Amino acid sequence: MGTMMETIVNDTMPKTTKSPEEIIYLFNTKEVDEDWSFVEHKPSDTGKWTHDYHRYPAKFIPQLVERLIDEYISHKEAHINDPFMGCGTTIVTAISRGFKASGTDINKIAHLITKVKSTPIDPEYLNRKIKQFLSTLKFLNEPQESLFEERIEPLIPQNHIDRINYWFTEDNKNKLGEILRVIHNEEDKTIRDFFLVAFSHILKNCSVWLQGSTKPTRDLKKNPVKPYDALRKHLTKMQSGNNSFYKVVPAKVRENIDEYLNIEVGDARRQPVPDENVDLVVTSSPYVTSYEYADLHQLSTIWLDLTDDLTEYKKEFIGTSYKKYENKRLRSSIALDIVDKMSKKSKKMAKEIEAFFIDMDEVFDESFRILKHGGRCCYVIGDTKLKGVDVLNAEVFAESLQYSGFKLDRIIKREIPSKILPQKRDEKTGRFANNREANSEAYPIEYIVIGLKE
Template sequence: MNNTIILERTTFSEIPIDYTWSFSDKTIKDTSYITHGYYTYPAKFIPQLAARLILENSKEGDIVIDPFMGSGTTVVESIVNNRIGIGTDINEIAYLLAKVKTTPIKTSELLQEFNNLDFDLQSRLNGQYDYFLKKAEQILPKNERIDYWFLPQQKEKLSIIFARILEIQNNDIKDFFLIAFAQILKSCSVWLQKSVKPTRDPHKKIYEPLTLFLNQSKKMLKKHFEFDKILNQSIKNNIDKFRIVKCSDSRNLPCEKDTAALIVTSPPYVTSYEYADLHQLPSLWFGYLSELSEFRKKFIGSAYKDDRKKIDLKSSLADKIVLQLGENKKGKEVKNYFADMLESFLEMKRVLKKGGRACIVIGNTEFNGVKILNAEVFQEQFENIGFKTYNIIHREIPSKMLPSTRDTKTGQFVKVTDKNLKLAYPTEYILIMEKL
């Protein structure tokens, strides 16, 4: 581990970029190795980043936690590096995904179940279509939003696939195929491809559900075999002792106080993504979405949260930012966000042992000319609740596709499509805070 670096709380943009944290040599194959590529989860960080933080700041057998685990990158990297991985996320899809990505399954059983599925689905969809469609219709959750996103023909075929997956007896194997199903939903719907906002595209090319499902399952099978090979045998045999994933709030971690060595996380941003909307398609099929408006409020950073009473944000910079934004919707959203994040940091403090570290990957943003200095605010909040700054890393986020930036009016991620516009890659910070 490096020596402690003392940093003044100035704007972090002046910190030189450390290019060893760019991982620009990594290909998509590298970043989707073992189970990491099962599902397209927005704003996930790359496994190499999580792995380096874990290796440099903890040792084998330590507890590593991600309170905003999303697709479970930190938890996967924790167990393959012989740590105990704990993760929470408020989103049921994230929970299911992280569970599937970290659950070892016997190769022969998985393959057998895939062959059975393949055989049954071919005959149901080609031969006994009407009979199985009737059966499937009884299972499918009733929600008019499904008809909004799926044309009747795709919906029927997807229903037959979904109903067949639900017949699988072994829960781990059933969940594995549910994730394959979740991953193909966007391509089988009229959801505007590549859009993170729920937008309909009437001209979209829609793919054949069975072909997509079988191809996705095959891809995942191959990756699962890789995962099975590299996972330590004793972890494989006792997975429930080495990995705890839960669908719950970051402010209520499933961990005893003063026991964890490390937190590695990338928290949500204020009103950048509406995570509740993003995972709408699988949530609809799996029956997770009865009340979208109530569901949205649980997400930190959502624009739909109820306003809070007066609260001490434990950061004079946060107070200044909120004041600058003014008494309007945006001002309230940012205040709520910093308040929610402060509560998450207090929970991190509860579970970390003395000397334990919290690594927070976060970028800054801007609304209507007001700089939302998330990283600087978080550092101040941490220091005011009993942490010291161990290190702050300024990193570049290389993008293999179009570089993205944030719209300075809305703060949302947008792709830069103007070829003449030269845009430096966006950067972000890794705060490494140590519990005193």
């Protein structure tokens, strides 16, 4: 590790601080804990309740969150936080237990998905609303000749018309626009948001986006799904999920959801929570070069008109290739060593990695601020390899948590479950690739790095 050990330990470090060498040894000798693989759970288990409302890259399964809550929460009035809430697995789980839930995501579509997935709706009321909605749109399912007098003025965001024309056929573009117009005419915001999530979910199948691809690639031979058919089918699935979720959420939470659900579009480094208010943080942070996440959601971003400028929007994401810092320094010696090795291969990527770990230092500081004494933060993260350099994300997290004041409490090594993102990277570019093209496992296993605020 060279001179890595010369880093001076911060005064806030716990007395039980582990050195970088000890951390590396811990990870190298750690065995996979098969109890945390959850291989016995079928897709119907991991997609229970509202968890299958919307496709989302690299989401972790609710069973993992439930297990962490079972191990670390023993009282009924807990507060669970997720600074990178993504599609809301942690938030939904907390609400299902009757706990307060808070969190952020810089991705506006992620915020919308989480809000809808975490908000149980009275099943009878939702059933009536869905029937009315589909009845208004039923003309979309009739022969073309009968449409002339019944057409609704399509709502198509003109800010992004070029991108919409790029991804959608003229027919599907207009039909989606008509659906969006009817959604926006819905006065009940909870129901409107529910419909928007269904709308967002079907966009990929209704476009010429290459099916199964995580990169924005067109397939001009693709026969896109008809929007009405896709929407009706997915609404049926969402309705079933809501009915199940409604039954498990305690009545006190259903009737006072605003008192229990506190989520915002925002930076993970600034949580909407007072000091020492949270019992448990459970999150899966982005990885280096996570700007792919913004690309993956661009269809939803343009149709829901969530930004004026896609390029500027991407720059806000932690892990983006656009971020570089000249006036901030890394605290982790392991991170410094990784950046040094990468700089010999690619100075640009070295700067990206450095910026990612600097951002994460501030996220760990924020977790420490909001947690009660005796509370824990649980970060789910995997290691990877970029341009032949081992990027030891989990080891860096373990060391960095200590600089934020945490005691390194536990490391769980688990086999990665099936995730939507491919499990392979191209070693030269570091970008995700499909299994046929890739030559390197991206995250063969992952860790849960747990810090304790004593």
